[in-house]
Amino acid sequence: MSGVRVLVGTRKGAFVLSSDGKREKWDVSGPHFPGWEIYHLKGSPADQDRLYASQSNGWFGQLIQRSDDGGTTWEPVGNDFSYQGETGTHQWYDGTPHPWEFARVWHLEPSLDDPDTVYAGVEDAGLFRSTDGGKHWQELPGLRGHETGPSWQPGAGGMCLHTIILDPSSPGRMFAAISAAGAFRSDDSGQTWRPVNHGLRSEGIPDPGAEVGHCVHRLAMHPSRPSVLYMQKHWDVMRSDDAGESWHEVSGDLPTDFGFPIDVHAHEPETVYVVPITSDSHHFPPEGKLRVYRSRTGGDEWEPLTSGLPQEHCYVNVLRDAMAVDSMDSCGIYFGTTGGQVYASPDAGDSWAPIVRDLPAVLSIEAQTLP
Amino acid sequence: MTGNADVVRVVLPAHLRTLARVDGEVELQVSGPVTQSAVLDALEGRYPMLRGTIRDQRNGKRRAFIRFFACEQDLSHEQPDAPLPAAVAVGAEPYLIVGAMAGG
Numbered sequence: 438m439s440g441v442r443v444l445v446g447t448r449k450g451a452f453v454l455s456s457d458g459k460r461e462k463w464d465v466s467g468p469h470f471p472g473w474e475i476y477h478l479k480g481s482p483a484d485q486d487r488l489y490a491s492q493s494n495g496w497f498g499q500l501i502q503r504s505d506d507g508g509t510t511w512e513p514v515g516n517d518f519s520y521q522g523e524t525g526t527h528q529w530y531d532g533t534p535h536p537w538e539f540a541r542v543w544h545l546e547p548s549l550d551d552p553d554t555v556y557a558g559v560e561d562a563g564l565f566r567s568t569d570g571g572k573h574w575q576e577l578p579g580l581r582g583h584e585t586g587p588s589w590q591p592g593a594g595g596m597c598l599h600t601i602i603l604d605p606s607s608p609g610r611m612f613a614a615i616s617a618a619g620a621f622r623s624d625d626s627g628q629t630w631r632p633v634n635h636g637l638r639s640e641g642i643p644d645p646g647a648e649v650g651h652c653v654h655r656l657a658m659h660p661s662r663p664s665v666l667y668m669q670k671h672w673d674v675m676r677s678d679d680a681g682e683s684w685h686e687v688s689g690d691l692p693t694d695f696g697f698p699i700d701v702h703a704h705e706p707e708t709v710y711v712v713p714i715t716s717d718s719h720h721f722p723p724e725g726k727l728r729v730y731r732s733r734t735g736g737d738e739w740e741p742l743t744s745g746l747p748q749e750h751c752y753v754n755v756l757r758d759a760m761a762v763d764s765m766d767s768c769g770i771y772f773g774t775t776g777g778q779v780y781a782s783p784d785a786g787d788s789w790a791p792i793v794r795d796l797p798a799v800l801s802i803e804a805q806t807l808p
Numbered sequence: 809m810t811g812n813a814d815v816v817r818v819v820l821p822a823h824l825r826t827l828a829r830v831d832g833e834v835e836l837q838v839s840g841p842v843t844q845s846a847v848l849d850a851l852e853g854r855y856p857m858l859r860g861t862i863r864d865q866r867n868g869k870r871r872a873f874i875r876f877f878a879c880e881q882d883l884s885h886e887q888p889d890a891p892l893p894a895a896v897a898v899g900a901e902p903y904l905i906v907g908a909m910a911g912g
Contacts, residue, residue: 519866
C-alpha cells in the first residue's frame with residue numbers, strides 16, 4: 438500500500454490531504470469550492486478516484502460534485518432531490534405537523550461495488566440513490582414513509598439522515614441513522630425499513646425506551662463482522678451484537694458518554710474510538726483536554742489517547758462525520774475539529790500530530806487507502 | 809457594451825460565475841417576450857449546472873436569498889412572466905442576479 442488520501446469537508450470548502458504510507462508529510466490541496474459548506478465527501482470503494490461531494494450554502498442551495506481523478510478536478514452533477522409521492526409531515530419542534538422540506542445532503546455513501554451508484558442521506562430525513570454517477574437522484578421512500586415518520590422530530594441540528602452503512606456480507610442489508618428518530622435497518626436494498634432501537638434509553642423523550650425518537654449521533658461497523666454495530670448516541674455509547682436487533686450500553690469508564698463520532702479500527706473489530714464531550718450544553722471536551730478514547734474490548738473499558746493532542750485550553754468539538762480510519766498495516770486514524778485542526782495518528786491512536794491547524798470548521802473526514 | 813436587440817446581458821454572483829465557469833457578464837439570446845422566466849430559462853439552458861441555485865427546480869420559485877435587480881429597481885417580487893424593462897430587453901442594461909447580503 439502506497440499512501441493515504443484524507444478528504445476533509447469544512448464550513449468553507451473541501452480539502453484533500455495526501456501522504457505516503459509513513460503519514461508524516463502531507464500535501465494539502467484546496468480549498469475546493471471555496472466559500473461553500475461541504476458537509477461530506479467520500480470516495481467509491483470500487484474506484485478510488487471516483488469521489489462525490491455535497492456542496493451547499495444558504496444562498497444557492499444544494500449541489501453535488503463528482504471527481505473522476507481523485508479530487509483534482511470536479512464536475513457538478515445532478516442536484517434535484519425531490520421527495521417521492523405524498524410529501525407528508527413530521528413533527529416540528531413545537532409538536533405540530535410540518536411538511537418535509539429538503540435542506541441539504543449530509544452524507545454520501547458510495548456503493549461497495551459500483552462507482553456509479555451512491556446513496557445520499559438528506560435533511561429533512563430521507564434517503565436517495567443515484568445509479569448514474571450522481572446525475573439523477575431517486576428517493577427510496579420506504580424509509581421516510583415508515584409508519585412512525587409522522588412522529589419523527591428534528592434534533593437541534595435539523596432532522597438529518599447522517600449515517601448510511603452498507604453491509605458487505607448481506608446483499609441488500611443497510612443501516613441508516615436519523616437525528617432524532619433513531620437507527621433503521623433495511624434488508625431489501627432500501628425498499629422497506631424498520632426501526633432498530635431496542636435497548637436504547639433516552640431520558641430526554643417522554644418514553645425513554647420508545648421505538649423511535651432517539652437522537653442517534655453516529656453508527657459504526659467493522660466490515661469483517663457486520664453483525665456488530667457501535668453507536669454514539671446523544672448520551673450513551675451503545676453496542677449491538679445482532680445487527681441492531683438489540684443494544685446494550687458500553688460507555689463503561691468513559692469520563693462522559695456524550696459525543697458525536699465513533700469508529701472502528703481497520704483490522705481489530707473490537708477496537709473502537711470515541712471523543713467524549715462534556716455535555717449537550719457544552720459541546721467541548723472535559724477539562725479543556727482533547728482526548729480520544731480507545732477501547733480494545735469492544736467497549737466498557739476505555740483508555741485516553743492524549744499524546745500529541747492539546748491537554749489544556751482546548752474547547753473545540755468533533756462532529757459526527759469527522760472521524761475516519763485508513764486500512765494501512767498500521768491503522769491510521771483521523772479526526773477534524775470545529776477549530777479547523779485535522780489530527781492524524783499513524784499508529785492506531787497511540788500518538789497524534791496535526792496535519793493542518795487552521796482550516797474552517799471541519800464537518801467531515803474520510804480516509805482512502807491507496808494501492 | 810452596446811445595446812443589441814437580440815441579447816440580454818446577465819450578471820451572476822461570484823459563486824455562480826465560478827460554478828458556470830464564466831468571467832464577467834453572460835450574454836443570452838432570449839426568444840419571445842423578455843421576462844424573468846424567459847431569461848432564467850435561457851440561462852439554465854446554457855448553463856445547466858445553475859439549475860436549482862437561483863430558483864426551485866420544481867416550482868420555479870426564487871430562492872429566498874436571491875434577488876433580481878435591473879435599472880436600479882428591485883424586481884425580485886415581480887411576476888416571473890412580467891416583461892423586463894425595455895433597456896434590459898435590448899441589452900442596454902444588465903439583469904443582475906444577486907446573492908442577498910447576509911452574514912456567514
